[in-house]
Amino acid sequence: MLASTLGTMPSSSLIPLAGPEKLTPPARLKRWWQRLAPQRQDRFAVLAPLVAVVLFLAAIVAAFGYLRLEEIEREQEAVNRDVEYTQQRLRLRLLERQEQLMRIAREVSNRELDADEFQSRAEAIVNQYPELESLSWIDNRRNVKASFGSVSLAPHLVKKIGSTLEPGESVSSYNLARELQQPIYAMHAAGANSPAVLQLHIPFSDRARFLGVLLAEYSIDGLFRYGVPAEVSARYAVSFHDANGGLLAGTSIAPRKPGARLLPWDKPVNFYEVPVSPVGNGLIIRAQAYRASLGVVGSGLFWLVNALSLMTAWMLIANWRHTRRRMQAQQALISETSFRRAMENSMLTGMRALDLQGRITYVNPAFCRMTGWSEPDLVGRTAPFPYWPEADIDSLSSRLQEELAGKIQSSGIQFRVKRRDGSLFDARLYVSPLIDAHGIQTGWMTSMTDISEPNRIRDQLSASHERFTTVLEALDASISVAPLGSDELLFANKLYRLWFGTEAGGHLQLVAEAGVPATPTSDDSLDPVDAFAGLPTNSLPDSDPESAELYVDALGKWLEVRTRYLSWVDGRLAQMVIATDITARRVAEEQSAAQIERAQTASRLITMGEMASSVAHELNQPLTAINNYCNGMVSRIKSQQISEDELLGALEKTAKQAQRAGQIIHRIRSFVKRSEPNRSPSNIESMVDEAVELVEIEMRRRNVRLTHYVAPRLPVLLVDPILIEQVLVNLLKNAAESVDAAQRPTAQRSVMLRVAPTQVDDKPVIEFAVLDSGQGLAPEVMARLYEAFHSTKAEGMGIGLSLCRSIVESHLGRMKAENLYNGPDLTGCCFSFWIPMIEVLPPKARLPAGQANDNQGHPSKT
Structure with a gap:
């Protein structure tokens, strides 16, 4: 250090x-010590002995630790050496038995031993070596040909002659010895009634022909008793384990969990294990030294030295902490005094102290900066003070007397202060008694704050509030605010008061008629705590407003009502309602709807006008037939060349032609007749048939083949059938004109109408598609396809497709158009629209009997 x-x-x-x-x-050291402050010299004087004691304790611990590690290392080397020696003893013992058994196997392979002689030899070997439990001769069919077991072996474990080798581990080892033609060691796990044994499979072979195996079974306990040296088992806890760590024989001090791998830091002291050769990992010998002494760490000297060192270090630390606390208290006192002085000097609030006679005894720098007078100019002065304005001296003198008498309120007083340069500012003064350390009042402490800026801001806020109120009063919308669950009206502008008065009834009426969920009221409305306390009002201004349009009978006006929740200035949850007069807009919308309806009727009339010549030609055929039938009957009656049956047949044909002409006229009248939209359950196939019959004359005139398909079992749609027929007629007529304009050959002049159910946005709909083989739509035409009064035909008005789209969208559907391609070639166009399915009563329960049908779709051609 x-x-x-x-x-x-x-x-x-x-x-x-x-x-x-x-x-x-x-x-150098002496000079450095002399330059240190006394506090730092005391600190180093206390820390030096502490460091010496800590170093001494560390040296003792390191020495004892080194001795302990040396002792553990020597014991570990001894354990390793003895375990290796034991493993070699077991290896030699097993190899000796293996050599003897291999000689017997060769004799059997050479047919020098039969089953009886093998039985005798097996009995001699088993009786000679106690670790051997049994010897068995197993042929190439896994049948026991000869077997002998020791007297200690349970009768049910002795293999019977003529029995078959048990399935499981023995069979797998048998097959392995058969494949490798080498001795195989295998551990046979312990069963419910059988202990674990070590098996040796020695194969018999005659010129590479497998004859069977010699199965020798070793007792694990026998190997342990006769294979482990007595001096090793006396010093260590020796045990045999299988590959999974399970205990087979011996004693284990620290057994591990089956299947768990022993980590390096989990190994106990003086522990060692090795696999037994030639068995391999199936049999592991493990040894751990018995703990016979406490070692150097357990000696009394070690703990005595540690205790004395810790006690000395504790006393030094306690002395150092006591000295440090005393120095800290002294430093804290100095810091506190400096802090209070710095805080007083850095405050923006002016501080002034008066004695009981009204003489100034203290002022802080902030007070001097406010007034412009220095501390020597103010300390010791009595009233009138130099910062008093001359015009306010009388009132301020009386205030000073109240201050000295302790009559100033805790809220303070406001007065004007004159700076040294003569300028004035507003200030607020707070007064409190000045108490010394003995609890005796020695004067009065006052704090002064410059409030010129707050007063200016307050005046600006008042003016801003006045302007805001003026704007709200001049709005052409009614605005009202009321708390939830109460009849109190918090705010209402001029238009609201003009419409509904000064009560909250109009506000509640608008909320109720607009469909806003009513808020529950309770008997606790008089409680000062809001019934809606706890709601997250800070997030209410961000919520989306709700709007509705309603008609108020009392005013005779249509109003658009918008509501939203907000947090009022006092924290209560309130609801604001903005009502705007939209009567003019609603009238305009109604007039626009009437114009659209008249445009639809005009479109149908225009369509029928364009088809007038074709209709006249169509009507000419039944009328000509009627005339011919009548003339023929008259001439034959006059000549009396007609029978009654022939006359009836001619009259029936005449009636059919008249009925056909009447149907054509009725269909045309129904199509062009102006009527209010009437949505009713309508049969899809009937609407398609009506539209097809209306346009088939135009199709024949333009030499265009019309094919239509209606899917079977379609539901009934809730639509206006005349409007849907108008859409279909317009689309089919446009398709025929497109095919005629494209000048297609006769085989390619076709229009297809297809009606089938489909899915749009996971909703079931009915799709109507008109496909033609015309010239398609150009990109610039596609962009303005539904634009009103835009047409690609010289005589067109440009309202047909616009009306069609309006009709489809009024039925909650959509309409689209796309070109058809065959590779790079344009082959036509497809106009399609869909109508959503709405459940209605079945057609047979709704429609007249004459219109009911089996609703089976079928293709037809015209």
Whole structure:
């Protein structure tokens, strides 16, 4: 620490004042110590012994730790060496038994031993080596040919001659020995009634032909008792484990969980384990040294030294903390005094102290800056003070007497103050008694604040409020604000008072008729706590306003009512209602609707006017037929060359032609007749048939083939059938004109009307599509397709498609147009619109019997 402190000192402080030689290290240290402040010398004087004790304790702990690590390392080396020795003993023992058993296997392979001789040899070997439990001869079909077990083996575990090798691990080891043609060691796990055993499979072979195996089973307990040296088991806890860590034999001090891998920091002291060769990882020998002594850490000397060192360090720390607290208290007192003085000097509020006689005893810098007078000019002065205006001296003198008598209110007093340069400003003065440390009042403490700016802002706010109120009063909309759950009217402008008066009834009437959810009222409305307390009113101004249009009978006006919630100035939740007179707009909308209706009727009349010649030609055919039938019957009757049956047949044909002419005239009258929109459950197929019959004359005149398809089992639509027929007639007529204008050959002059259900935005709709083989739509035409009074035909008025789209949108549908392509070639155009499905009663329950049909769609051609 001393060296680091010396290193941080400037180099100039180490240069001697006189003499050519530099100071020696002790001289430098002495000089550095003399330059330290007394407080820092005390701190270093306390810390030096503490550091020495801590270093001594660290050295003792390091020495004992080093000795302990040396002891653990020696014990670990001993454990490793003894475990390796035990493993070698077990390995040699197993290899010796393996050699003897392989000789028997070769004799069996060479057919030098039969089953009886094998039985005798097995009995001799099992009785000679106690770790062997049984020997079995198993042929290539896994049948036990000969077997012998030790007397200690349970009868049910002895393999019976003629039995088959049990499935499981034994069979897998048997197959492995058969494939590899080498001895195979395998651990057989313990069962419910059988202990774990070590199996050795030695294959029999005759010229690469597999004859079977010699199965030897070792007792794990026998291997442990006769394979582990006695001196090793006396010093260590030796145990055998399987590959999963399960205990097979021996004693384990710190057994681990099955299947858990032992981490390096989890290993106990003096612990070692190795797999037993040639078995492999299936059999692991583990050893851990018994703890016979406490070691150096457990000795009494170690703990005695630690206790004394800690006690010494604790006493030094306690002494240092006591000294530090005393120095901190002293420093805090100095800092507090300095802080209070700095706070008084930096305050923007002027502070002034008066004694009981009214003499100024103290002023802070802020008071001097406000008045322009210095502290020497003010301290010791009595009334009248130099910052009093001459015109206010009498009133301020009386206020001073009230101040000295303690009669000034806690809210303070407001008066004018004169600066040294003669300018005036408004100030507010607060007075409180000045109490000394003994609780005795020695005078009065006053604080003065410049309120010129707040007064200016207050005047501006008043003027702004007046202007705001003037604007609201002049608005041509009614504005009212009322709290929720109360009949109180918080604000109402001039137009509201003109319409509804000064009560909240008009406000509540507008809220109720506009459909805004009513707020519940309770008996707690007189409670000073708002019933809606706790609602997030700070987010209410950001909410979307609700609007509605309603007719007020008392005023005879249409009003657009908009409402929104807001937090009033007193924190209550209120509702603002803005009502605007929209009577003129509603009248204009009604007139516009009437004009649109008249335009629709005119469009139908124009359409029928364009088709007049074709209609006349169509009517000429039934009228000519009627005339011919009548003339023929008259001539044949006169010549008496007609029978009664022939006369009836001719009359029936005449009646059919007359009925056909009447149907044509009725259909035309229904189409062009002006009527109010009448939405009713309408059959889709009937509407399509009516439209097709109206335009088939135009189609034949222009030599265009019309094909229509109506999907089967379509529902009934709630529409105005005449308007929908008008849309279809206009689209079909436009399609025929487009095909005729394109000059297509006869085979390609076709128009297709298709009606089928579909999905739009996951909603079921009925789609009407008109496909033609005409010349399509140019991009500039597509952009202005539905624009009113825009037409590509010389004689067109430009209102047909605009009216069609208006009719479709009035039925909550949509209309679109797109060109049809066959690769890069333009092959025609498709106009389509859809009407949403609305559930109505079935057609047969709604429509007259004559109009009901099976509603089966079918294609037809005209």
